[in-house]
Amino acid sequence: MKDHDKVLLAHGGGGELSYRLIKDLLLPAFDNPVLKELDDAARLSSKNKRLAFSTDSYVVKPLFFPGGDIGKLAVCGTINDLAMVGAEPLYMSASLIIEEGFSLNTLKKVINSMERVARQTGIEIVTGDTKVVERGSLDRLFINTAGIGSIDADLDISGNNARVGDRIVISGTIGDHGIAVLSQREGFQFESKLMSDCAPLNNLVSRMVKESNNIHVLRDPTRGGVAAVLNEIAFQSEMEMLIEEKAIPVKDEVRAACEMLGLDPLHVPNEGRLIAFVAEKDAHSVLEAMRDDPLGKDAAIIGEVIGRNRPRVLLETLIGARRILFLPRGELLPRIC
Amino acid sequence: MKDHDKVLLAHGGGGELSYRLIKDLLLPAFDNPVLKELDDAARLSSKNKRLAFSTDSYVVKPLFFPGGDIGKLAVCGTINDLAMVGAEPLYMSASLIIEEGFSLNTLKKVINSMERVARQTGIEIVTGDTKVVERGSLDRLFINTAGIGSIDADLDISGNNARVGDRIVISGTIGDHGIAVLSQREGFQFESKLMSDCAPLNNLVSRMVKESNNIHVLRDPTRGGVAAVLNEIAFQSEMEMLIEEKAIPVKDEVRAACEMLGLDPLHVPNEGRLIAFVAEKDAHSVLEAMRDDPLGKDAAIIGEVIGRNRPRVLLETLIGARRILFLPRGELLPRIC
Numbered sequence: 001m002k003d004h005d006k007v008l009l010a011h012g013g014g015g016e017l018s019y020r021l022i023k024d025l026l027l028p029a030f031d032n033p034v035l036k037e038l039d040d041a042a043r044l045s046s047k048n049k050r051l052a053f054s055t056d057s058y059v060v061k062p063l064f065f066p067g068g069d070i071g072k073l074a075v076c077g078t079i080n081d082l083a084m085v086g087a088e089p090l091y092m093s094a095s096l097i098i099e100e101g102f103s104l105n106t107l108k109k110v111i112n113s114m115e116r117v118a119r120q121t122g123i124e125i126v127t128g129d130t131k132v133v134e135r136g137s138l139d140r141l142f143i144n145t146a147g148i149g150s151i152d153a154d155l156d157i158s159g160n161n162a163r164v165g166d167r168i169v170i171s172g173t174i175g176d177h178g179i180a181v182l183s184q185r186e187g188f189q190f191e192s193k194l195m196s197d198c199a200p201l202n203n204l205v206s207r208m209v210k211e212s213n214n215i216h217v218l219r220d221p222t223r224g225g226v227a228a229v230l231n232e233i234a235f236q237s238e239m240e241m242l243i244e245e246k247a248i249p250v251k252d253e254v255r256a257a258c259e260m261l262g263l264d265p266l267h268v269p270n271e272g273r274l275i276a277f278v279a280e281k282d283a284h285s286v287l288e289a290m291r292d293d294p295l296g297k298d299a300a301i302i303g304e305v306i307g308r309n310r311p312r313v314l315l316e317t318l319i320g321a322r323r324i325l326f327l328p329r330g331e332l333l334p335r336i337c
Numbered sequence: 338m339k340d341h342d343k344v345l346l347a348h349g350g351g352g353e354l355s356y357r358l359i360k361d362l363l364l365p366a367f368d369n370p371v372l373k374e375l376d377d378a379a380r381l382s383s384k385n386k387r388l389a390f391s392t393d394s395y396v397v398k399p400l401f402f403p404g405g406d407i408g409k410l411a412v413c414g415t416i417n418d419l420a421m422v423g424a425e426p427l428y429m430s431a432s433l434i435i436e437e438g439f440s441l442n443t444l445k446k447v448i449n450s451m452e453r454v455a456r457q458t459g460i461e462i463v464t465g466d467t468k469v470v471e472r473g474s475l476d477r478l479f480i481n482t483a484g485i486g487s488i489d490a491d492l493d494i495s496g497n498n499a500r501v502g503d504r505i506v507i508s509g510t511i512g513d514h515g516i517a518v519l520s521q522r523e524g525f526q527f528e529s530k531l532m533s534d535c536a537p538l539n540n541l542v543s544r545m546v547k548e549s550n551n552i553h554v555l556r557d558p559t560r561g562g563v564a565a566v567l568n569e570i571a572f573q574s575e576m577e578m579l580i581e582e583k584a585i586p587v588k589d590e591v592r593a594a595c596e597m598l599g600l601d602p603l604h605v606p607n608e609g610r611l612i613a614f615v616a617e618k619d620a621h622s623v624l625e626a627m628r629d630d631p632l633g634k635d636a637a638i639i640g641e642v643i644g645r646n647r648p649r650v651l652l653e654t655l656i657g658a659r660r661i662l663f664l665p666r667g668e669l670l671p672r673i674c
Binding site for chain 1: 354388390391392393394395396398428430431432433434464465466468469470471473474475476479481483485666671672
């Protein structure tokens with residue numbers, strides 16, 4: 001690899017090479033009129049709607065894994081955060097922090113991944129930033145995205161809105177992302193290639209809110225997995241819920257890998273799954289609508305809200321015992337997203 | 338320092354310690370009802386105005402420097418980017434990437450700095466994210482902020498809008514931030530303590546746009562300094578401009594440090610200065626309005642737009658010669674913001 005194939009400190013320096021990086025790489029990739037203005041802030045029109053705004057930084061290791069890479073992850077992650085309040089994704093920022101010496105070709109692959117998901121979902125990356133830090137100050141590449149979406153006036157979807165009787169629905173198998181990344185990192189082999197579930201969930205959510213206006217909560221079980229998200233919602237809504245372990249879809253490879261590694265699939269992060277709390281009367285029609293979407297084909301009802309004022313998650317295990325499913329403790333899977 | 342004073346991998350893991358970090362440190366600091374919702378995205382109201390949206394990542398080294406720290410810098414930087422399109426700052430996201438083992442006390446100082454500037458300027462930090470990476474994968478702490486602001490319907494401020502005859506105004510002395518950070522990093526001593534100019538410019542901009550509706554361009558000369566920003570505007574607007582070197586305010590300490598280090602003050606980053614392009618007829622009244630603000634007390638007219646279709650910046654030097662002021666090449670000052 002020659003020097004001109006590498007990101008140099010000067011690419012982050014605000015001078016000529018920075019200008020060229022933007023002109024030659026970022027502008028063509030994220031091509032849209034707002035970004036082209038090249039002002040310090042993007043100017044947006046808002047159409048008098050309520051807005052959603054979210055951010056996440058991505059530090060996944062390795063940068064490329066089965067089913068995705070850090071770029072796809074960074075765009076999907078913020079789209080999904082917006083979708084989880086029922087917002088249609090509109091605008092995104094992208095900020096790259098890159099280690100000196102990083103391959104420009106690899107950077108292009110990542111940028112192209114970002115662009116692909118953005119185009120597919122219709123979100124526009126309208127502003128950005130690039131920093132380069134000296135070798136050894138950062139492990140290769142980290143990405144931050146922030147997003148703005150618009151929320152229809154009649155939607156009120158929040159982790160605070162779970163109600164007694166709500167059915168708890170999951171959109172697909174759990175743990176695929178975490179185990180796919182971990183396997184790549186540690187060099188495990190499976191008979192069949194396990195892919196990350198990393199995907200943008202905005203279309204699935206559109207289908208769901210079209211089907212029912214009784215979706216009370218949406219949340220994507222990323223870091224900390226399903227266990228963390230259910231506990232968060234239990235605390236936010238002050239509700240007690242009961243989950244049936246046997247109803248939770250888990251791929252055989254994921255189950256096997258979790259057993260080998262001493263992990264609970266309920267703690268493993270997902271990047272293209274959502275959990276919905278839906279009023280009992282609409283639960284089955286929402287479930288059917290989800291199954292009509294490729295990203296919801298394995299959707300299942302996994303539990304319900306059974307009482308108020310005692311915020312906790314009960315798990316009916318495979319052998320029929322009931323135990324409390326706690327918020328995960330400690331760092332299970334660093335740099336998984 | 339005991340283990341419980343340190344950020345652990347678990348603080349970024351989505352489990353109990355993550356929850357506690359948010360509850361105990363971030364929520365009290367950035368106290369506002371939108372953030373308290375703790376959903377994946379913040380829900381905002383937009384009042385049917387045009388919006389501005391901007392992002393930047395901050396990797397400054399050292400984290401604390403005379404006149405500021407990475408937290409103050411991260412909030413001011415995004416506020417300033419919003420202000421540079423004439424936007425009133427409304428909402429901000431904050432995303433922290435922290436090295437395992439980083440001091441929680443130091444983190445609190447940084448968070449408090451962020452909160453202080455946010456409170457002072459009225460911007461609300463409404464959403465955020467925290468990642469912790471393993472020791473050695475990141476040099477201590479990086480911060481990303483993204484911001485949303487609203488733009489009055491009658492404002493049209495952009496780097497594309499420079500016109501022949503515009504006067505070019507700078508809000509204060511140049512190079513203070515870059516030299517203050519560099520001095521701290523390298524251990525230089527000055528007779529008087531040089532402070533970074535790091536400051537939020539939204540109030541100064543409010544004064545200016547109240548004074549005149551003929552402000553065509555605003556830009557803050559951060560990375561690459563005044564030289565980079567003037568060149569960017571020259572290219573964007575396709576205009577030729579002439580700058581008078583002797584009109585540019587530079588502190589003696591900055592000039593001395595630049596001579597010692599072989600730097601041109603025009604290349605050194607600023608974090609609380611702006612450059613304005615103002616129609617000739619309003620230039621002096623805008624200058625007076627700027628001087629009424631503490632952040633504009635050293636404001637000066639440093640040049641003008643002299644022609645179109647030949648995008649370049651001419652510098653009339655101290656000895657009366659004219660030379661082209663180019664876009665800086667190479668990395669002058671890594672990790673200065």
